[in-house]
Amino acid sequence: MDNNNTLSWNVRGLNSKNKQQVILDVCGNNKVGIGALIETKLKGDRIRDLMNSSFVGWKFYSSSVVEGCILLIWKAHMMKIEVIQETSQLLHCRVSLVGVNLTYFLSVVYGSNQLETRKSLWSNLANVQRPVTPWLIMGDFNAVFYVDDRLGGRSISVKEMEDARHWLALGEATEMKTLGPKYTWTNKQDGGARIYSKMDRVFSNDSWFDSFPLPVSYVQWDVIYDHCYLLIKQGDFHSRGVKPFQFFNMWAVHENSRKLFFIIAYFHASLKKRQLSNHIISYVDANECFVEDYAKVVDYYFHHFKNHLGNASRASGQIDSKCISNGPVLSLDDQLHLIKPFTYHEVRSAMFSINSVKIPGLDGYGAGFFKVLWKDIGKEISVAILDFFISGKIPSALNDTILSLIPKVDQPSNATEYRSIACCNTFYKCFVTVWQWISLL
Structure with a gap:
């Protein structure tokens, strides 16, 4: 061949x-x-x-x-x-x-x-x-x-x-x-x-x-x-990875949707032609030549977006408590309100505030899935999210993010002609939504 x-x-x-x-x-x-x-x-x-x-x-x-x-x-x-x-x-x-x-x-x-x-x-x-x-x-x-x-x-x-x-x-x-x-x-x-x-x-x-x-x-x-x-x-x-599973909200209109979801543990339905057309298999180098070697293509895009996203950094200094005490401070009631545990109802409200058609992360399940099945799985979801605010720990798998590359032009030929979009898991989005409510209290 x-x-x-x-x-x-x-x-x-x-x-x-x-x-x-x-x-x-x-x-x-x-x-x-x-x-x-x-x-x-x-x-x-x-x-x-x-x-x-x-x-x-x-x-x-x-x-x-x-x-x-x-x-x-x-x-x-x-x-x-x-x-x-x-x-x-x-x-x-x-x-x-x-x-x-x-x-x-x-x-x-x-x-x-x-x-x-x-x-x-x-x-x-x-x-x-x-x-x-x-x-x-x-x-x-x-x-x-x-x-x-x-x-x-x-x-x-x-x-x-x-x-x-x-x-x-x-x-x-x-x-x-x-x-x-x-x-x-x-x-x-x-x-x-x-x-x-x-x-x-x-x-x-x-x-x-x-x-x-x-x-x-x-x-x-x-x-x-x-x-x-x-x-x-x-x-x-070449092995080019596995296309992540994605739950489609239209499945929820099926009359036996709940039975279908629980019988089929993993259902992968995707459009093959679209997957193939989305593959990045080459790029044009500085000499205007096509580079098709798979290892070189992967290395090129990986390092470009790694540099584009930057590096992790830490705070350069300690917080000066004396400086902070000179400004407005929270009352005792406000402080107690901030440390008050979140409730199941607040977790539900946070989940239902997320748009159902938001692009899901690596697990493939968007907010629409959790909304449809909340009566069946809502308790387990709430326990998992509330545990984060007690222990301060989140499983690393729930923090995984897909970096999706969106073409800026019809026929992109190099990394600069793609826009990177971070697709976080819906669990993580719910964590963040609940956490952001603290700033609104």
Whole structure:
């Protein structure tokens, strides 16, 4: 699997020896096992001559239907290809990896630049022949999906997005996480005439995420092309920690919610695609290079936020009691009021004052969970919290905090483009809420 990355590139002609060498270098440097070269403008014997002379060791597929538009190349010793469906805008095939019991479907797209002609592409994608198995869709769609997919030129209209959005709404595939430039094509004009657009994309279905660890597509420019190339990497099988459990308040509306909570001691329900998209698997260093080594990525982010949060410090001096006695002091009644033990009712009030949708900490249980089940567990919760004010000790596990990184931009590439949010356990929040009431007495 180490040499099975996937390439998609609109090369806008493949006659130039310089272009051919650039493609070979990209494939070699990035361990590409299969690639789709789009808009080659080559037909018939010229394709075969090119492959035999320049792409030694590669197999290819072309036909009278897709030639000039899509050229599929792959390493023969790594995989077998079976073409299932082809049109002038779509090449759909089955890919069987050699030596691995794994088969997936690959759809290469070269959308027409005419809106009406492109309608057949969306229809074919919606009805493509495939069983429930991993599916990868990639290529130059020549279409926009969102209003910010173009920079410069005329504004994007609803009509331009309509067909693409309807296909996406079918829920058959979702766009893969992308790292690199937002836009994938430019008209290379000067000044105010310059236009950028996102026309090249990668999509995959749920089964793809089940079969391949942490897939991600990289977008890279090359100076001699007007399109970026898309490089789909499968990621490494490193242990990246366990996604913390989280209780969702919507479970509380279930008619048998109490029975459900007590029968199931641990219920982990999360959206796999969202988890994968949230993984941080690389960063861009000072030399504008992607760093993907897992140990280096962890070390980089860990030390950045450790330094960002600062270090523990202690008071530099002792309290001067004489100085304090010169100012206003509490009466004896006030002092007795301050040391009066908290009650179960005050603990309950503190818990119910916490917003039910506050993000939980490491244990996964937000205030909504405790509110729903207060009649069943409220006494135990109150005893635990009141014990803190008697003993002055809190179990370290209840003081654990998750540092969640929230992206400031669409495609963060380094630590400064994340905002850190500390997510404390609800127990700890309740401790603090009760403690803060002292200052209001």
